[in-house]
Amino acid sequence: MDRSAPLPPLDPLAAAQTRAAAPLPSDAAGLQAATQELCAWAEAAAHAAEDETALRAARDAWLGRKGGVLARLKQNWLAAAPPPRKRDAGQAYNTVAQAAESALAAAANELAGRSAARRLADERVDISLPARRAPFGPAHPVLAILRRMTDIFLRLGYSVAEGPEIETAYYNFEALNIPAHHPARASQDTLYMDAGPGAPELLLRTHTSPVQIRAMRQAAPPLRVIAPGKVYRNDAPDATHSPMFHQLEGLAVDEHITLRDLKGALDHFAQEMFGAGGAGERNVRTRFRPSYFPFTEPSAEMDVGCLFCRGAGCRACKQSGWIEVLGCGMVHPALFRAVGYDPERWTGFAFGMGVERIAMLAYGVDDIQRFYSGDLRFLSQFPD
Numbered sequence: 001m002d003r004s005a006p007l008p009p010l011d012p013l014a015a016a017q018t019r020a021a022a023p024l025p026s027d028a029a030g031l032q033a034a035t036q037e038l039c040a041w042a043e044a045a046a047h048a049a050e051d052e053t054a055l056r057a058a059r060d061a062w063l064g065r066k067g068g069v070l071a072r073l074k075q076n077w078l079a080a081a082p083p084p085r086k087r088d089a090g091q092a093y094n095t096v097a098q099a100a101e102s103a104l105a106a107a108a109n110e111l112a113g114r115s116a117a118r119r120l121a122d123e124r125v126d127i128s129l130p131a132r133r134a135p136f137g138p139a140h141p142v143l144a145i146l147r148r149m150t151d152i153f154l155r156l157g158y159s160v161a162e163g164p165e166i167e168t169a170y171y172n173f174e175a176l177n178i179p180a181h182h183p184a185r186a187s188q189d190t191l192y193m194d195a196g197p198g199a200p201e202l203l204l205r206t207h208t209s210p211v212q213i214r215a216m217r218q219a220a221p222p223l224r225v226i227a228p229g230k231v232y233r234n235d236a237p238d239a240t241h242s243p244m245f246h247q248l249e250g251l252a253v254d255e256h257i258t259l260r261d262l263k264g265a266l267d268h269f270a271q272e273m274f275g276a277g278g279a280g281e282r283n284v285r286t287r288f289r290p291s292y293f294p295f296t297e298p299s300a301e302m303d304v305g306c307l308f309c310r311g312a313g314c315r316a317c318k319q320s321g322w323i324e325v326l327g328c329g330m331v332h333p334a335l336f337r338a339v340g341y342d343p344e345r346w347t348g349f350a351f352g353m354g355v356e357r358i359a360m361l362a363y364g365v366d367d368i369q370r371f372y373s374g375d376l377r378f379l380s381q382f383p384d
């Protein structure tokens with residue numbers, strides 16, 4: 001054996017177990033030395049326990065009824081001692097037992113104190129830190145504009161109608177006077193659903209107009225409804241196109257409704273939406289140009305005087321001074337026939353517009369994709 005090598009660190013438990021397994025030391029001096037060593041080892045074992053688990057193991061090793069250090073001492077020292085040495089052996093045993101129990105109890109106390117201190121440190125609240133403020137999110141600019149548009153028509157006595165975004169070809173086209181051969185079907189870049197063989201043809205609605213048909217089927221005239229909602233087109237995203245966008249559609253049906261009512265309602269909308277907001281003040285110019293839609297006759301598009309150059313001509317209005325805002329017209333009698341309204345008695349007008357387009361005009365945004373970017377720096381700068 002290489003005597004210059006350092007001794008391995010003493011394992012107090014292994015040493016105590018070895019000592020306890022040996023017979024009672026043969027003389028008083030040997031007994032006293034063994035007693036002192038055992039007390040020191042008990043102390044060391046208790047002190048070495050770093051956590052509850054280690055302390056429990058140390059307790060078991062020392063105090064365990066079977067094979068514990070004290071149990072062995074009882075057997076090897078007390079029980080085996082000849083009568084004249086019983087007294088000394090008993091005293092030695094008691095000394096070691098007391099030392100072990102008090103060392104283990106002290107270690108348990110210290111561990112409990114340490115974990116309480118750690119918990120206190122963990123749960124400490126630094127009241128000098130600034131409060132964590134949860135950001136209060138505004139409505140998405142498209143939704144905020146949609147609400148403003150909706151409010152304007154609610155004040156005019158319209159109510160909100162809703163319909164499914166997955167539609168049948170009947171509601172999206174046929175009932176709106178767009179038969180299968182009609183070129184408008186192709187021009188709308190429809191997204192069809194594959195519903196399986198034999199299933200009715202389903203598609204993502206290309207406009208909110210099917211809601212007009214559904215609303216008229218559900219209620220007898222007179223009727224004033226708006227239908228806001230998502231629509232879908234097979235368009236590649238660019239600055240002015242998105243495969244999903246929002247429309248707001250409107251329909252008014254009554255006796256004696258004329259083109260004048262249409263112009264009055266939509267001009268009022270333009271003043272409220274784009275005007276400076278003075279009571280009764282008309283500071284937004286509007287004009288109606290003839291147009292074509294299968295479901296209205298006559299049809300028109302409404303322009304407003306350019307909001308950016310006030311009519312002088314700029315890039316936004318392509319130097320024309322006017323910006324197109326919506327399509328409209330008098331409801332085609334074919335629609336009334338499709339829903340069972342008498343076209344000889346009832347007349348009405350309908351209009352539809354892109355909500356994103358209105359939002360772009362109202363906020364001066366030049367790229368529709370910004371609305372869908374999820375960029376909070378952009379989205380959070382609009383008034384709610």
Ligand SMILES: [Zn+2]
Binds near residue numbers: 310315321
């Ligand atoms: Zn302009």
